[in-house]
Amino acid sequence: MEDLQIAYRSVKEIGLLTGPPQVQDVAGFDKPQGMLRAMKYSPDGRLFAWASNDAVHILDVAKNQMVQVLPRAGVVELDFSPQGTYLLTWERFVKPPEGPLPKNTLIWATATGEQLGAFTRKLQSSWTFQWSYNEQYCAILATNEVHFFDPTRLDRGVHLRLQLEGVSTFAFSPGRSPAVAVFVPARKSQPGHVRLYAVGQFRQPLAQKTFFKADTAQLIWNSLGTNLLVLCSTDMDSTGKSYYGETNLYYLTITGNFDCHVVLDKEGPIHDVAWNPDPDAKEFAVVYGYMPAKAALFDRRANRIHDFGTAPRNFVQFNPQGRLVAIAGFGNLTGQTDIWDLKTRTKLVTLDCSNSTTCAWAPSGRHLMTATLSPRLRVDNGIKVWHHTGSLLFHRPIHELYQTTWRPLPVQRFPDRSALSPPPRGITVESKTPTRPAVAAGAYRPPHARGTPTPASFRRDDENQRANGGATSASPAVTAAPPVYKAGTQARYIPGAAPPPGAGSTPGENAISNRLRTVTRQLKQIETLKQRQNEGATLEPEQIVKVQKEANLRAELQTLKSSKNQA
Numbered sequence: 079m080e081d082l083q084i085a086y087r088s089v090k091e092i093g094l095l096t097g098p099p100q101v102q103d104v105a106g107f108d109k110p111q112g113m114l115r116a117m118k119y120s121p122d123g124r125l126f127a128w129a130s131n132d133a134v135h136i137l138d139v140a141k142n143q144m145v146q147v148l149p150r151a152g153v154v155e156l157d158f159s160p161q162g163t164y165l166l167t168w169e170r171f172v173k174p175p176e177g178p179l180p181k182n183t184l185i186w187a188t189a190t191g192e193q194l195g196a197f198t199r200k201l202q203s204s205w206t207f208q209w210s211y212n213e214q215y216c217a218i219l220a221t222n223e224v225h226f227f228d229p230t231r232l233d234r235g236v237h238l239r240l241q242l243e244g245v246s247t248f249a250f251s252p253g254r255s256p257a258v259a260v261f262v263p264a265r266k267s268q269p270g271h272v273r274l275y276a277v278g279q280f281r282q283p284l285a286q287k288t289f290f291k292a293d294t295a296q297l298i299w300n301s302l303g304t305n306l307l308v309l310c311s312t313d314m315d316s317t318g319k320s321y322y323g324e325t326n327l328y329y330l331t332i333t334g335n336f337d338c339h340v341v342l343d344k345e346g347p348i349h350d351v352a353w354n355p356d357p358d359a360k361e362f363a364v365v366y367g368y369m370p371a372k373a374a375l376f377d378r379r380a381n382r383i384h385d386f387g388t389a390p391r392n393f394v395q396f397n398p399q400g401r402l403v404a405i406a407g408f409g410n411l412t413g414q415t416d417i418w419d420l421k422t423r424t425k426l427v428t429l430d431c432s433n434s435t436t437c438a439w440a441p442s443g444r445h446l447m448t449a450t451l452s453p454r455l456r457v458d459n460g461i462k463v464w465h466h467t468g469s470l471l472f473h474r475p476i477h478e479l480y481q482t483t484w485r486p487l488p489v490q491r492f493p494d495r496s497a498l499s500p501p502p503r504g505i506t507v508e509s510k511t512p513t514r515p516a517v518a519a520g521a522y523r524p525p526h527a528r529g530t531p532t533p534a535s536f537r538r539d540d541e542n543q544r545a546n547g548g549a550t551s552a553s554p555a556v557t558a559a560p561p562v563y564k565a566g567t568q569a570r571y572i573p574g575a576a577p578p579p580g581a582g583s584t585p586g587e588n589a590i591s592n593r594l595r596t597v598t599r600q601l602k603q604i605e606t607l608k609q610r611q612n613e614g615a616t617l618e619p620e621q622i623v624k625v626q627k628e629a630n631l632r633a634e635l636q637t638l639k640s641s642k643n644q645a
Contacts, residue, residue: 082485083139084461084483085117088478091110092110093107094107098463101471120158124138136148150184154202160212164194166185182198195229201611211254211303212256215227219246251299251332252299253303289326293323300353301356308327325348327364350364350394365394372388373391389405390414391407397443399494404417414431416429433458436482441491459476471502593638601632601635604627604628607621
């Protein structure tokens, strides 16, 4: 098999594709068919696992040989330890009428297929364990504690406990000397705080920082495990400017000799944050501010060292070598993706990746994969592979595509070159069916008003420009909501334009009020369903679909409120 590889999971099959320059089905791989609920590469790229109705299969990728078939039915989530020594499986939690709770999270030895441990984990959103890089420890969050286990002695129970009242989030460092960051949210008059500990030495933190306005947090380590970014957010915005609350970014070093609040020069939410994976770079990028957002590069002292400009963007990702960076606008935005060369600080190309719901660099660092996935979008599902110069190398439409990923490979196999590779020649793009061109979303139209001319005050700039024969009429900027950071995809919402200040009541305004009441009622129903789910209840399929619409509804609610307030 080729080194570079792509795996995908659709409603009908799981497939493997060879990596660029010629992307095609892997020869000799017998595509699994039927109800396939999960797939996963091991982080070292050595193994590939998938779950069918009645078993979990583990494949040696390089040899294209089956390593294990675990006779376990009902598995819907898979995860590997960092070195691929252990495989974790999760089945949906169903509370029995009486008796002990079921053990629905299992840990297996990939070499032997032996089941090593079993745990009860109710929620799909937080079912898996975190691991130290060397696999010495695995850990899960418990009430007011973090539990650390020795994976070679899981039968002996908890190995270490980090006790901290109110702890809600933790993250292992990726370094070889394991450290752990823990976050406690702000409560009443008490500020929130982050503490960094060496694993097993919990009496005194290595570093810590306190801050207000912190209900939730993302803990983002750099590749060496020496520096930490803390992206904090609140449920409510005290200024009333954003329905999604406030966001702030903080920076800490593991030695405790430096910490700060990262100062951003544009008001609005923080959309995305990423470290440069090059250990020598010690820099990170941030996309922030009301749309059009700003993107900037910061050094290891949180000083802004380069501006990437202002554009409708909400996503940033470095290639594995840290030479290139992709800055894109997904979700409600148009999908345009800028690729920058950090060595020369120049923009190489802007890609048109309309309708994309996921984006990832290849281990080679020279190719970018975008995909449109279900159920986020149910049309135009498929995979595209681009060269960093902008050439589209591959496009395959796939009906009801649910998942796609590159095979992980060590970055040492693909060292950075002094000069970037030129555009490939003689590549024929596979495209079985033409895709529809992307159509920019207009202002929200209530059902009864659809099909009628859009009032001038509700048009976007580009719509007014067409209507006025090229003259641009001003309209308020659309503010994008912060992304939902847990599924790997960006939140999507319907952008809307507000009527000009001082305008009288119109049928459009009445429609906005009606829609506002409807969306508010639906969100209350979703909160009730989520509470039932957290208590262990099993939701019906249509109820699960309703819960999945929460991000879209909250974004629409923000837009509707903005329109109503400016009416």
